[in-house]
Amino acid sequence: MNYRQIEIFSAVMKAGTVSRAAELIGLTQPAVSRAIAELERAVGFSLFDRVRNRIIPTPEGKLFYADIERSFLGMDTLRAAAARIRDQGSGQLRIGSLSALGSSLVPRAVKRFRVVHPDIRVTLMVLPSRDVRDGVASGEFDIGLAADEIDVTGVLHQSFVTPRVLCAMPQGHPLAAKEVIGPHDLDGVDFVAYVPEDRARQRLDLIFNEAGVAPNIVVETIYAATVCALVAEGVGVGLVSPYAIAGADPTRLVLRPFEPVVQSKSLLILPLDRPKSQLVRDFIDCLMAAR
Structure with missing residues (x-):
């Protein structure tokens, strides 16, 4: 028993005649008849009774076809699942x-x-x-x-x-009066910094060292959102990515460009x-x- 024989048997059951089934699947009538006979030998029972040049499904044939339909339905489900996984991954x-x-x-x-x-x-x-x-x-x-x-x-x-980082400071901070903030403006100022292994922190440290200035680092953190929250609470000034201020209260922060340009990559x-x-x-x- 093979899949092709099952496919031909299913076509005959749907078409009702061997000749119609042969047309549907592109085979000759003798080829269809041979496939049905081979399938009957494989399963060990008759699938059709031949009555006056007509074929009539046997009770066993009808039961077998019902199981085939359920199997085909399962295959359709598997094909749909495969297509979904192919197109969408795991869901x-x-x-x-x-x-x-x-x-x-x-x-x-x-x-x-x-x-x-x-x-x-x-x-x-x-x-x-x-x-x-x-x-x-x-x-x-x-x-x-x-x-x-x-x-x-x-x-x-x-x-x-x-993005280019911005200098964030609390509302009312003395530096808020300036249009642009530079390294000398931050000398000795309470500063909220990223941890030393952060690349942006390393770029800033280099800029501060070259300028000969040193902000007063009061807090170090890894999260940009934490920098914004600490600045909003008045703990100090910080440098943040413009993407990091989305959840911050704009009424509690003042943002100014920082020069020279530092990018948060x-x-x-x-x-x-x-x-x-x-x-x-x-x-x-x-x-x-x-x-």
Whole structure:
């Protein structure tokens, strides 16, 4: 018994005659008759009674056909499932993001994505960049956004956004009267900084050293949103990506350009050994549009 014989038997049952079935599947009548006879020998019972040049399904043939129909229905379900997996992957999207983008740009991208894929479950984890990188490398995340200080070994990566950082200060701060903030303005000023391994922190330290100035670092943190919150509480002044201020209370912050220009660089990272599903491709498009 083989699939072709089953297919021919099903065609005869649907068509009602051998000649009609032969036309439908593009075979000769003798070929159809031979296939039915071979199938009957394989299953060990008659599928049709031959009465006055007509074929009539036997009770056994009808039972066998009912099972075949159920099998075909199962195959259709499997084909639909395969198509869904091919087009959409697992039916969910897992995203890891650094803080600076996780409260602004990424939510905008998720909103766009949901318009196109309303039935796809999205998981968004806002984590330190090194944890985002590890999650992508291990397959925990389908896509990640991380600062450029991560180890990119074991992941695919490309530059994503490089916004110019802004100087954030509390409302009423003396520096709020200035249009542009420079390193000498921050000499001795209470300052909320990123941790020393942060690349943006390292660029700033170099600028401060070259200018011969030293802000008074009162807090170090890894999250841009935490910098904004501390600044809003009046703890000190900080330098933040414009993407990081999306969730901050604008009535409690003053933002000014900082010179010389310092850019906060982030990377789009993907698993190294996994082809991009259509869901991932679509979300990347949404990320690009949200920049």
